[in-house]
Amino acid sequence: MSITTPTPEPSPEDFARGLAEIERHLAAVAPAPLPEAEALAVRQGGETKRVRRLRAEVAEAHRLADLQDDDLPLTLDTDKVRRRRRAAHEAARLHELAQDPAMRAWQASRMLRLLVAVALIALALALAWSTAGVQTFAADGAPSGSPAWWFAWLVEPFMSLALLVVVGARAYLGTRGAPLNDPKLVRIEWFFLALTLGMNAWPYLPGVADSFSFSRLVLHLLGPAVAVAIVTTLPVILAAFTALDHRAGTPGSGTTYRTNARAPYGADVAAQTARARRLIAAGELPPSPGAGKIRRALGCGMDTARAVRDALADDDTREER
Structure with a gap:
C-alpha cells in the first residue's frame, strides 16, 4: 500500500501569476483594435460618413437626370409671356372693335366735331385779326377817340357776326347730313369776305399808301385770307364726312386683312x-x-x-x- 503526498493549495500569488499569464496570452493572439471612426461605421452598417455623402450625391444626380428629361416646365408660360399674350389679346380686341360700324361712326362724328370747332375758332381769330385793318379804313383819318374813330371799331365785328351765322349754320347742318348749299347764302359769304379783304388791303395798296410796303400788305391780308380758306374748305370737308360708309367690309375697313391673317x-x-x-x-x-x-x-x-x-x-x- 502506497502513501500519496497531498497537493498543496495554490496561494494568492499563484492566482495572480496565472491571471497575468492568461492576459499576456490573450493580448498576443487578439487582433489590433479598430480606429474609432471605423468602429462607429461598423456599428452603423459598414458605411462611413464619406461613403454616405457620396451615395447621396449619386442619388441626387440620378434624380436630376430624370427630371431634366421632362420638358413640361419649358411649355409653361412665364410672367413675361403672359403679359405679352394679354397685350396682344387686348390689341386684337381693340382692332376688332375699331372695325365695328357703330364705333367707326362714333369716331368719325368725334373727329368731325373737332374739325368744325377748330375751323370756327380759326375763322373767328382771322376775322378778329382783320379788325384793326378795317378800323383804319373805316375811320378814314378821324381823330383818335372821336365818335367816328370809335364807330370804326364796330364795322368788322358786326360783319364778322353776320358771316359766322351763315358759316355756323352751314357747318351744323353739314354735320347732320343735310348740307346747306343755297346760292344766296354762298353769295352772302363771299360778299362779306370781299368787303373784309378790300377794307384791309385798300390803305396799303400801291398808289394809295404814302410808302408802299409789300410785307405790310401781306400782313393785313393774312386774316381775310385765312377766313376765305376756311369758308371754302369747310363745306368740302363736311361733304366728305357725310359720304363716309361705316359698314364693315368696305375697302380699307380691315375685314379682308383680318380674314387673310387668320x-x-x-x-x-x-x-x-x-x-x-x-x-x-x-x-x-x-x-x-x-x-x-x-x-x-x-x-x-x-x-x-x-x-x-x-x-x-x-x-x-x-x-x-
Missing part, C-alpha cells in the same frame, strides 16, 4: 389636328392628350398645341353626343 393659322391647326388623330390611333398619344404632350409629339408651338387640344376635345364632345 387663314394660315387655321390651316396649320387643322393639319396638326389631323396628325394628332393619327398619333392617337397609333397609340403614340393618349386619347385626351394635354397641350405639352401634343407640343412634344408634333414639334409645334404652344399656341398651336392648345388649339389642337381644344379641337380634339370638341371631337370627343361630339362623339359623346
